[in-house]
Amino acid sequence: QTVRARACSDCFNYDMFGNNMMPAVSMVALLLFASMIEVTSFAGPRLFSSSSRRLPSALFETVNESKEVLKSLIDFHAGTWGGVATSFSVTNDVMAGIVGRKTSEEYEVSVKIGLIIENTDYSLSETYEWGDKMSTRKLSLIDSSLDADAVDGSYSLDTALPNLPVDLIGTPKLIHFGIEHCVAVNDNARIRCFAFYGIDQSLVRVVVCDEKRVAEAPNAFGEETKSESESANSNDNQKLSPRPMSLLEMTSGVWLGDVMVRQPTSNMAGKGFAPEVKKKQKQKKEFAKWSIGLQKATYEYIWDLNNSIQKVINTGKSLGESMTPEQSASLSGTVCLQESLRTEIPKDQRMCYFDWMAGNQAGFLLGNVAMQFPRYLTFDDVPSRRSMFTEVGVFQCVDDGSIDVTDAGSLPVVVCSTIGRCYDSHGGLKSGSTGFFEFKRSEESESPM
Numbered sequence: 001q002t003v004r005a006r007a008c009s010d011c012f013n014y015d016m017f018g019n020n021m022m023p024a025v026s027m028v029a030l031l032l033f034a035s036m037i038e039v040t041s042f043a044g045p046r047l048f049s050s051s052s053r054r055l056p057s058a059l060f061e062t063v064n065e066s067k068e069v070l071k072s073l074i075d076f077h078a079g080t081w082g083g084v085a086t087s088f089s090v091t092n093d094v095m096a097g098i099v100g101r102k103t104s105e106e107y108e109v110s111v112k113i114g115l116i117i118e119n120t121d122y123s124l125s126e127t128y129e130w131g132d133k134m135s136t137r138k139l140s141l142i143d144s145s146l147d148a149d150a151v152d153g154s155y156s157l158d159t160a161l162p163n164l165p166v167d168l169i170g171t172p173k174l175i176h177f178g179i180e181h182c183v184a185v186n187d188n189a190r191i192r193c194f195a196f197y198g199i200d201q202s203l204v205r206v207v208v209c210d211e212k213r214v215a216e217a218p219n220a221f222g223e224e225t226k227s228e229s230e231s232a233n234s235n236d237n238q239k240l241s242p243r244p245m246s247l248l249e250m251t252s253g254v255w256l257g258d259v260m261v262r263q264p265t266s267n268m269a270g271k272g273f274a275p276e277v278k279k280k281q282k283q284k285k286e287f288a289k290w291s292i293g294l295q296k297a298t299y300e301y302i303w304d305l306n307n308s309i310q311k312v313i314n315t316g317k318s319l320g321e322s323m324t325p326e327q328s329a330s331l332s333g334t335v336c337l338q339e340s341l342r343t344e345i346p347k348d349q350r351m352c353y354f355d356w357m358a359g360n361q362a363g364f365l366l367g368n369v370a371m372q373f374p375r376y377l378t379f380d381d382v383p384s385r386r387s388m389f390t391e392v393g394v395f396q397c398v399d400d401g402s403i404d405v406t407d408a409g410s411l412p413v414v415v416c417s418t419i420g421r422c423y424d425s426h427g428g429l430k431s432g433s434t435g436f437f438e439f440k441r442s443e444e445s446e447s448p449m
Contacts, residue, residue, distance in 0.1 A: 175198065
């Protein structure tokens with residue numbers, strides 16, 4: 001308790017940039033505050049609803065959220081989803097831009113999550129159907145290094161030799177390794193993003209799946225499931241709608257938010273992309289057992305309206321675990337493709353392509369989805385600027401019916417839900433995170449005359 005109180009004191013005596021904002025608070029008051037703090041869903045879709053949860057009372061200790069995570073995954077994902085996949089590739093020549101852009105035909109995917117009794121593992125089974133074709137894949141959630149938000153079911157995982165339909169991937173090339181991110185954008189919609197890597201460990205393909213719920217599976221926990229109308233009424237008339245993001249809008253302000261960090265209790269073994277001689281000895285893995293933390297952060301994109309762009313990240317004090325150096329590092333890069341003003345392209349299909357850190361990372365904007373993936377799966381024991389960090393963000397705006405479209409000065413509240421993964425030099429999952437950011441436009445920060 002003494003250690004925990006001291007940590008809380010360090011956090012709450014300062015603002016997010018480390019400035020002393022208030023005198024020391026009594027240890028008893030800090031303990032009470034830490035045990036009562038409430039946090040909404042950091043992946044975003046239920047921020048404006050009554051869905052909230054308390055941080056574990058032992059915030060600075062390891063927690064086991066296996067029951068909460070499993071319930072959240074089943075409640076949200078189990079059932080049938082319908083969607084369309086957009087896929088594309090990049091080459092070693094960054095100025096070549098996006099190549100091989102494709103849009104799949106509509107498909108349905110049935111999702112089941114179950115228990116593997118023999119080794120106390122959990123499985124994710126998916127059956128894809130499109131036209132007269134069918135494909136199935138099954139994953140172990142523990143072996144796939146699952147990271148998940150226990151509130152809304154947003155998750156990320158990785159797998160060697162991912163068994164996904166070629167029609168969705170958009171290329172017949174052999175995929176050696178895949179990283180999947182899934183953001184629950186509302187009660188009946190989700191965005192899934194895949195980064196696929198080839199035998200040469202280079203980024204082969206990126207796939208974005210926009211999926212809507214077709215049918216729910218029976219509730220495995222014996223609880224009544226809200227209807228869509230009941231869910232809408234519980235959101236206090238505040239709905240989140242997709243917000244196709246232009247480069248100009250994204251760079252015209254600051255993104256302020258909170259990041260929930262989860263660090264696995266055991267360093268998960270690599271999946272085959274790290275050199276064998278450098279892989280750590282395999283340790284026992286546990287489902288949804290991690291050390292968690294909460295941290296304030298700001299993202300700011302600075303664009304010179306030409307080819308130069310920066311991503312500046314500032315982090316504040318944290319409770320518990322904090323963002324990794326890879327996740328909190330600011331980036332500089334080049335704008336390789338900019339379609340934000342291409343009026344002949346529908347807004348939800350316009351793309352931007354960024355080359356971060358001279359070929360280290362690739363960044364993309366597709367409609368209301370932002371992505372950042374490593375260009376190569378290269379790992380070294382010696383420290384270097386090459387980082388293995390992935391992040392996906394989904395932009396949405398608050399639509400409460402109060403915005404007057406005839407008023408040019410009336411702008412909606414724009415938010416961004418993020419999910420990310422950070423890997424160590426051996427290819428094991430180092431940290432997972434989910435975040436929720438609100439956009440503060442530059443003019444909003446100016447003092448009135």
